[in-house]
Amino acid sequence: MDFSTDVLMxxxxxxxxxxxxxxxxxxxxxxxxxxxxxxxxxxQEAVASGVCAALTDEDQITSTHxxxxxxxxxxxxxxxxxxxxxxxxxxxxxxxxGSMHISxxxxxxxxxxxxxxxxxxxxxxxxxxxxxxxxxVVSASFxxxxxxxxxxxxxxxxxxxxLKLPVLFICENNEYGEFTPRDKTMAITDIVDRAAxxxxxxxxxxxxxxxxxxxxxxxxxxxxxxxDGPSLIExxxxxxxxxxxxxxxxxxxxxxxxxxxxxxxxxxxxxxxRMIEAxxxxxxxxxxxxxxxxxxxxxxxxFAEDSPVPEVDQILVDVYSATPGAAS
Amino acid sequence: MTRKIGYVQAFNEAVRQEMAANEDVFCAGEDIxxxxxxxxxxxxxxxxxxxxxxxxxxxxxxxxxxLGVGAAVAGLRPIVDIMFMDFIAVAFDQIxxxxxxxxxxxxxxxxxxxxxxxxxxGGLSAxxxxxxxxxxLICHIPGLKVxxxxxxxxxxxxxxxxxxENNPTIMIKHKRLLGMQxxxxxxxxxxxxxxANVLREGTDVTIVSWAKMANDCVDVADKLxxxxxxxxxxxxxxxxxxxxxxxIESVKKTNRVIVVHEAVRFAGLGAEVxxxxxxxxxxxxxxxxxxVAAPFSPVPFSPVLExxxxxxxxxxxxxxxxxxxxxxx
Numbered sequence: 001m002d003f004s005t006d007v008l009m010x011x012x013x014x015x016x017x018x019x020x021x022x023x024x025x026x027x028x029x030x031x032x033x034x035x036x037x038x039x040x041x042x043x044q045e046a047v048a049s050g051v052c053a054a055l056t057d058e059d060q061i062t063s064t065h066x067x068x069x070x071x072x073x074x075x076x077x078x079x080x081x082x083x084x085x086x087x088x089x090x091x092x093x094x095x096x097x098g099s100m101h102i103s104x105x106x107x108x109x110x111x112x113x114x115x116x117x118x119x120x121x122x123x124x125x126x127x128x129x130x131x132x133x134x135x136x137v138v139s140a141s142f143x144x145x146x147x148x149x150x151x152x153x154x155x156x157x158x159x160x161x162x163l164k165l166p167v168l169f170i171c172e173n174n175e176y177g178e179f180t181p182r183d184k185t186m187a188i189t190d191i192v193d194r195a196a197x198x199x200x201x202x203x204x205x206x207x208x209x210x211x212x213x214x215x216x217x218x219x220x221x222x223x224x225x226x227x228d229g230p231s232l233i234e235x236x237x238x239x240x241x242x243x244x245x246x247x248x249x250x251x252x253x254x255x256x257x258x259x260x261x262x263x264x265x266x267x268x269x270x271x272x273x274r275m276i277e278a279x280x281x282x283x284x285x286x287x288x289x290x291x292x293x294x295x296x297x298x299x300x301x302x303f304a305e306d307s308p309v310p311e312v313d314q315i316l317v318d319v320y321s322a323t324p325g326a327a328s
Numbered sequence: 329m330t331r332k333i334g335y336v337q338a339f340n341e342a343v344r345q346e347m348a349a350n351e352d353v354f355c356a357g358e359d360i361x362x363x364x365x366x367x368x369x370x371x372x373x374x375x376x377x378x379x380x381x382x383x384x385x386x387x388x389x390x391x392x393x394x395l396g397v398g399a400a401v402a403g404l405r406p407i408v409d410i411m412f413m414d415f416i417a418v419a420f421d422q423i424x425x426x427x428x429x430x431x432x433x434x435x436x437x438x439x440x441x442x443x444x445x446x447x448x449x450g451g452l453s454a455x456x457x458x459x460x461x462x463x464x465l466i467c468h469i470p471g472l473k474v475x476x477x478x479x480x481x482x483x484x485x486x487x488x489x490x491x492x493e494n495n496p497t498i499m500i501k502h503k504r505l506l507g508m509q510x511x512x513x514x515x516x517x518x519x520x521x522x523x524a525n526v527l528r529e530g531t532d533v534t535i536v537s538w539a540k541m542a543n544d545c546v547d548v549a550d551k552l553x554x555x556x557x558x559x560x561x562x563x564x565x566x567x568x569x570x571x572x573x574x575x576i577e578s579v580k581k582t583n584r585v586i587v588v589h590e591a592v593r594f595a596g597l598g599a600e601v602x603x604x605x606x607x608x609x610x611x612x613x614x615x616x617x618x619x620v621a622a623p624f625s626p627v628p629f630s631p632v633l634e635x636x637x638x639x640x641x642x643x644x645x646x647x648x649x650x651x652x653x654x655x656x657x
Binding site: 101158 | 400
């Protein structure tokens with residue numbers, strides 16, 4: 001499939017936005033400026049970018065504990081995202097969610113999630129609402145390889161298929177469930193083998209190739225909107241940093257060589273090389289994107305640092321929604 | 329206009345009327361469609377509203393609750409059914425970590441107007457996995473509202489409120505009350521969540537109890553009245569939020585109180601009620617707050633054992649006499 005320069009540059013921009021956001025978050029964490037846990041998406045940028053470029057603002061996504069990339073790709077803004085990571089009141093979640101629960105319903109991002117596999121049933125619920133309203137909207141659930149071992153995923157996949165809901169299941173197979181390699185936790189190599197068990201098509205794509213992912217996502221979306229139900233996309237990818245934090249080398253559970261091999265396949269740099277080779281864009285074009293977005297990140301960090309922390313009287317705010325007109 | 333209908337019909341009527349009034353309301357759960365649900369709570373609804381709005385789901389409690397959470401965040405008003413309350417354990421992540429917390433975690437931006445309906449309570453020899461009253465577990469979770477009606481009138485009004493409520497609400501139907509008859513208005517009405525009902529007024533002792541036990545307590549109170557003992561019975565109806573104010577007002581009047589519930593005594597809601605009473609009305613108490621509840625064991629299958637397991641009229645009567653035996657101030 002051929003894509004216009006606009007589409008290609010848009011996907012590139014999404015990937016660079018994720019990379020810069022994540023690198024900045026990592027540095028801030030190292031400087032002890034981010035409370036709590038941090039799971040970085042560096043290395044996997046092509047997956048969120050290729051899928052979200054196929055979605056509209058109305059389409060919903062659910063995410064994982066490694067969720068910043070999904071929100072950035074879906075159109076999340078740096079300032080309220082960075083403020084949320086710094087637990088400031090100007091954050092998307094007013095400092096009550098943080099990295100693991102970051103969300104923005106305005107762009108259809110129904111939350112990162114601290115519970116592995118928990119996003120899938122929620123995406124199915126959003127998909128149900130879309131079918132119910134026949135509104136031409138789809139939902140996509142991002143999850144890791146490890147997620148497919150938890151019951152919630154199985155229930156969600158089966159229900160979505162049984163009810164023929166417009167849902168995209170996007171598996172980011174980065175080969176590790178936290179610190180344990182995939183081959184210790186499942187007897188199959190390809191997650192996509194599971195799709196047949198639910199009665200949906202499954203496709204393996206190179207998770208380091210944003211164009212391949214985008215194509216697969218468009219196909220899955222087409223199928224969903226045609227009323228043919230869900231699809232499973234397995235993107236073979238890799239996280240360059242550790243399960244949490246920024247360390248990537250010298251760890252016991254995977255070799256430095258393995259990390260280096262995958263880094264050679266960096267989704268952004270390989271994409272740039274291909275585009276330059278094809279004459280679609282120049283080095284300068286890409287450098288300009290990086291420079292512009294670096295400035296945005298610096299501004300966002302400043303915004304977050306200058307923002308106030310939440311007032312303590314906010315503890316009890318937003319535990320419950322008001323119900324206007326309720327009997328009293 | 330009012331007429332006599334059953335507890336489960338009152339539930340069904342609330343759902344039917346709210347579905348008719350609001351296109352965003354739909355129901356999903358196991359066997360609720362053509363079959364009408366194992367307790368017939370959803371009888372006739374699929375015929376009336378179609379398969380689009382009354383959905384038979386796989387036996388997948390996590391996905392059933394997740395279906396509700398996702399659809400609610402996306403703007404619908406789901407009613408999702410978990411057949412037996414015991415099965416909420418299967419879906420605890422979606423209830424506790426997702427439904428209850430989405431609004432707060434998202435900084436208030438999400439609304440989760442969903443109702444989880446389920447059947448609770450024992451007395452049917454349904455044994456340890458189909459008989460529990462687990463209201464204390466879910467009342468412990470900020471973000472949830474919990475309702476456990478004791479009669480058909482309350483059922484209809486409270487279920488109507490649950491459906492209209494903008495928060496995840498758990499409506500527990502007591503299995504031994506399904507056939508209970510009572511006067512219920514035909515037209516829709518809503519009973520506020522978080523407001524107790526004084527089932528019977530009295531001056532000597534307060535009993536706080538809910539669901540089936542509340543009715544048993546009224547029977548006990550009626551019997552004790554013939555001995556000149558005046559018992560007030562308060563049914564909180566909503567366990568979360570709990571109408572502490574009505575309970576405290578009553579204790580200030582009677583100075584003696586017992587709490588009666590089907591759930592096990594240890595860390596049951598009786599403990600919370602007792603704690604709040606001593607915090608708010610310590611000086612008014614003439615006796616320690618009494619508790620009548622189940623012993624610390626799973627619900628036994630044997631009818632003989634289960635009858636002994638549940639709070640009985642005799643145990644409730646003894647507890648009333650016990651708090652009355654203390655000399656007053």
